[in-house]
Amino acid sequence: MPHSKPNSQGRLTQSVVLIGMMGAGKTAIGRALSARLRVEMHDSDAEIVTSAKLSIAEIFDRYGEPFFRDKEGRVIARLLDAPPCILSTGGGAWLAEDNRKMLLETACVLWLEADLDLLWSRVRHKSHRPLLQTEDPKATLAHLIETRTPAYELAPWKVAVQPDWSIDATADRVMDILLTAGAVTPQEAAT
Numbered sequence: 741m742p743h744s745k746p747n748s749q750g751r752l753t754q755s756v757v758l759i760g761m762m763g764a765g766k767t768a769i770g771r772a773l774s775a776r777l778r779v780e781m782h783d784s785d786a787e788i789v790t791s792a793k794l795s796i797a798e799i800f801d802r803y804g805e806p807f808f809r810d811k812e813g814r815v816i817a818r819l820l821d822a823p824p825c826i827l828s829t830g831g832g833a834w835l836a837e838d839n840r841k842m843l844l845e846t847a848c849v850l851w852l853e854a855d856l857d858l859l860w861s862r863v864r865h866k867s868h869r870p871l872l873q874t875e876d877p878k879a880t881l882a883h884l885i886e887t888r889t890p891a892y893e894l895a896p897w898k899v900a901v902q903p904d905w906s907i908d909a910t911a912d913r914v915m916d917i918l919l920t921a922g923a924v925t926p927q928e929a930a931t
């Protein structure tokens with residue numbers, strides 16, 4: 741069954757899941773891939789917000805991080821139990837072993853890697869991320885990168901995002917990897 745409409749840049753054979761730190765560009769690149777492949781794109785954070793009718797910060801504040809993580813795992817499971825799509829996940833989703841197992845079994849997982857300076861330049865002016873509401877958010881971000889990198893390194897595919905790459909240039913690199921991985925196959929010409 742085809743999972744991409746005609747005129748797309750390829751046919752999606754399995755869901756593609758973008759993982760990586762806050763500010764890596766998972767949502768922006770997910771949208772670009774979705775437009776190129778003409779498939780649905782989901783964002784686990786956005787789904788959680790819609791179902792809880794609360795912002796991420798409110799969920800953390802009222803119910804705590806473990807509650808959020810539980811919801812995150814359920815939302816991801818639901819989104820993967822559907823036709824192939826592009827799924828952008830929150831930065832911590834990949835850290836739970838159960839999530840990793842589920843994602844590796846059902847999807848093509850790609851880590852958008854970015855260094856501290858790039859991530860900081862993107863997140864520093866945004867205040868909606870509860871984990872960065874600390875006295876020294878840049879140090880917190882550096883600590884999160886350090887502690888999470890061994891887990892992110894378990895991802896089968898990676899693109900190291902560069903500061904001078906546009907969304908389109910980054911999406912080009914990701915598309916190349918998805919073709920190599922077989923998650924996207926070239927679209928046959930219409931007959």
Ligand code: S3P
Nearest residue numbers: 761762763785830831832869870
């Ligand atoms: C988090 C990242 C956020 C969101 C929550 C926790 C994390 O998503 O899920 O604030 O643990 O890194 P983004 O990566 O989309 O910012």
